[in-house]
Amino acid sequence: MTSPRDIRLPLRVSTAVLSWGALLVLFALATPAAVFPADVHFSPDGGIRRHLLRAIRDSRHRIDVAVYHITSFELAQALVAARDRGVRVRILTDQEKARADGRAMRIFRAASLPVRTLGVSDQSLMHHKFAVFDDRVVATGSYNWTQTAERASYENVIFLDDPALVARFAEEFQRLWRSSRE
Structure with missing residues (x-):
């Protein structure tokens, strides 16, 4: 049987990965495709x-x-x-x-x-x-x-x-x- 502690660790890792992924997507959407100084x-x-x-x-x-x-x-x-x-x-x-x-x-x-x-x-x-x-x-x-x-x-x-x-x-x-x- 799985303890509650075993479930939390993968959940924390998944949340962190999703948070970083969401930030990267937002950054990509906010940045123009080409930036010409x-x-x-x-x-x-x-x-x-x-x-x-x-x-x-x-x-x-x-x-x-x-x-x-x-x-x-x-x-x-x-x-x-x-x-x-x-x-x-x-x-x-x-x-x-x-x-x-x-x-x-x-x-x-x-x-x-x-x-x-x-x-x-x-x-x-x-x-x-x-x-x-x-x-x-x-x-x-x-x-x-x-x-x-x-x-x-x-x-x-x-x-x-x-x-x-x-x-x-x-x-x-x-x-x-x-x-x-x-």
């Missing part, structure tokens, strides 16, 4: 340029920029400074925008920064707006790297450091770079 900024005057400048300054190895329109003097200078400290910088922009004799393009040409273009017809635009920093962070959104985008337009940029997302943007940049022209 993100830092979101808006303009006008939301400091997007300041955050891009910080990402450029913090980069140590490579910066790949694919932006439709670049006229920001400060961002252009920061990219040249990054290259001067040994960071590999590549810029991909729209063909028509690169032809415009803007201040940023003059800075890039004077510094011999590699700028390539896409957009071979009136129907085709290189309309991306993203940059990959050291294959660790991507900045993407509606923001062109212009004074108007910073001060007047309603724009956004999200900085992501999820390795899978960063890798996708890096792959897209490589694909575009291979099919671009100088």
